[in-house]
Amino acid sequence: MTVKTTVTPTARLVEVFSAIQGEGLNVGTRQIFVRFALCDLRCHFCDSSHTWNAPETCRIERSPGLRDFEIHPNPVPLPILLEWVQLQNLPCLHDSISLTGGEPLLHTPFLTEFLPQVRSLTGLPVYLETGGHRPDQLTQILPYLDSVGMDFKLHSVSGENRWQEHEKFLKLCHLARVEVFIKIIVSKNTDLAELERAAQLVAAVNPIIAVYLQPVTPLAVSEQFSEMPVLAPTPEQVLNWQALMKQYIKNVRVVPQTHKMLNQL
Numbered sequence: 512m513t514v515k516t517t518v519t520p521t522a523r524l525v526e527v528f529s530a531i532q533g534e535g536l537n538v539g540t541r542q543i544f545v546r547f548a549l550c551d552l553r554c555h556f557c558d559s560s561h562t563w564n565a566p567e568t569c570r571i572e573r574s575p576g577l578r579d580f581e582i583h584p585n586p587v588p589l590p591i592l593l594e595w596v597q598l599q600n601l602p603c604l605h606d607s608i609s610l611t612g613g614e615p616l617l618h619t620p621f622l623t624e625f626l627p628q629v630r631s632l633t634g635l636p637v638y639l640e641t642g643g644h645r646p647d648q649l650t651q652i653l654p655y656l657d658s659v660g661m662d663f664k665l666h667s668v669s670g671e672n673r674w675q676e677h678e679k680f681l682k683l684c685h686l687a688r689v690e691v692f693i694k695i696i697v698s699k700n701t702d703l704a705e706l707e708r709a710a711q712l713v714a715a716v717n718p719i720i721a722v723y724l725q726p727v728t729p730l731a732v733s734e735q736f737s738e739m740p741v742l743a744p745t746p747e748q749v750l751n752w753q754a755l756m757k758q759y760i761k762n763v764r765v766v767p768q769t770h771k772m773l774n775q776l
């Protein structure tokens with residue numbers, strides 16, 4: 512006789528909280544953030560290096576925006592995470608749920624079960640924030656996503672080189688008609704040729720896809736890679752880069768991390 516067992520999916524989390532989105536296309540909107548642990552990249556400018564490994568515990572905001580965190584053990588069972596998200600979901604408050612990290616796509620088996628349930632429970636759109644380098648995992652959750660903010664990692668700034676993965680990833684989003692934008696962190700060291708390559712890649716998929724050039728926030732940069740400080744670009748550099756990219760694509764916007772200006776999480 513075969514005994515059927517059902518195992519409750521679990522996820523390793525860093526935190527769940529409510530905040531104003533500070534980057535990209537959704538800047539200024541209110542989101543429920545679900546921050547997943549683990550990342551397989553090591554960007555020099557990373558401001559979330561505390562997510563690289565799975566912590567023993569995660570923190571959960573009880574009241575949206577009040578930072579009244581409770582500490583809970585990891586990993587977190589799916590029904591508990593649903594409860595926490597619903598606790599945040601006050602009427603009319605949030606515009607969407609943000610899956611962030613770390614790299615949320617390292618949790619794809621969990622997300623394939625969690626996303627359809629959280630969508631039907633809250634009625635909120637789901638936004639994925641990702642390094643844009645795991646197209647195979649993206650395919651598995653694309654049907655449950657409303658928008659995607661993907662990075663293009665320039666080697667001259669991040670130390671990562673993921674052009675093929677980025678191209679495949681962008682094409683998948685575009686073909687699935689999921690709203691997608693690209694975020695490129697730029698620093699004083701940004702290589703002009705890499706930006707031009709990025710613009711050409713986007714133009715070949717669809718020249719109206721928005722690209723956000725995000726000047727690096729130097730503050731947290733040297734903590735992990737003190738031997739390689741990442742400095743903010745000059746205004747002249749940014750003006751020059753935007754002009755270059757606009758020769759290929761229509762929407763090139765320069766937006767720094769606004770949540771840091773608000774002293775927000």
Ligand code: SF4
Nearest residue numbers: 550552554557613642
């Ligand atoms: S992908 Fe994001 S979380 Fe991972 S190292 Fe890069 S900046 Fe940090």
